[in-house]
Amino acid sequence: MASHSADDDSVQPFFLPCFLSSVITLCSLICAIFFLEETLPSKVAAMHQQKLLGDDTPGYGTNIAPLKIKTADADMKEARVPSAIELLSIPQVQLAIIVGFFLSFICTAWETVFILFAYTPISFGGLQRTPAQIGTLLSATGLLGIFVSLFGFPMLARRIGTRSLYRVCMSLWVAVFVFFPMTGVVAQWTLVGEEGGSALLGPIWIGVALILGTGRLASMAFPANMITVKEAAPNQQSLGAMFGLSQSFACIARASSPAFVSSLFAFSVNSQILGGQIVWLVMLGIAISGFHFSRRL
Known part of the structure; x- marks a missing residue:
């Protein structure tokens, strides 16, 4: 029985993580359906009117004249909802969306390229780590992200302000893509010819901690x-x-980010132009651009 289960795991190695992700998504959907309050103005107005009317059965002394109730629809008419084109014509809206685009692109690229970088052989500029080691690192980074979101962001936002913190976080992405090539160079200096031996792994793990730790702090954006x-x-x-x-x-x-950064990483490794560092130069330029736009918020 145990061997049969092991065989199933080897045939479908991704079933368990995909199944767990689906269960979590289903639970989120159920909670949203049954526990989140309705916000659609027409439905909110109808529910509000029904509560005010209550039992509509007339009794002694009941005024059966139509009851005029000011609903949420009346309030909506006072403030017209602008169209998408009108919203996109507002400078502050444009900036908020542009910086958000850069943030999502950079963060997704960071998550994607780290796995490629960590798995790639040292001779090609990577770290030559095992899938188990990479998975452990990503899990630890996820736990750090929970701590940072729960405690770090509220404290820092109160102390320096949301927009200032936003700019600081966007600047951290610049540092992240500087740490990538630095760690790769250190790996080549310390582990050349050792086939991933453990003699001088200390500097490598320091570089990995800088990449993942700084990236997780930057995710407060x-x-x-x-x-x-x-x-x-x-x-x-x-x-x-x-x-x-x-x-x-x-x-x-x-x-678009995973396809872009993975293709760029493969091109950098295969071409070895500028020592295979093109991917980091391009991502560094994108991170600097995102930081530039965040300063205008």
């Missing part, structure tokens, strides 16, 4: 981005459209 998008909205009624636009551009970034 995501909650700052949400706050910035909210503040850029011209009125309360346009929040839904604002977040929809922001997420649409962010999804484009997340979809």
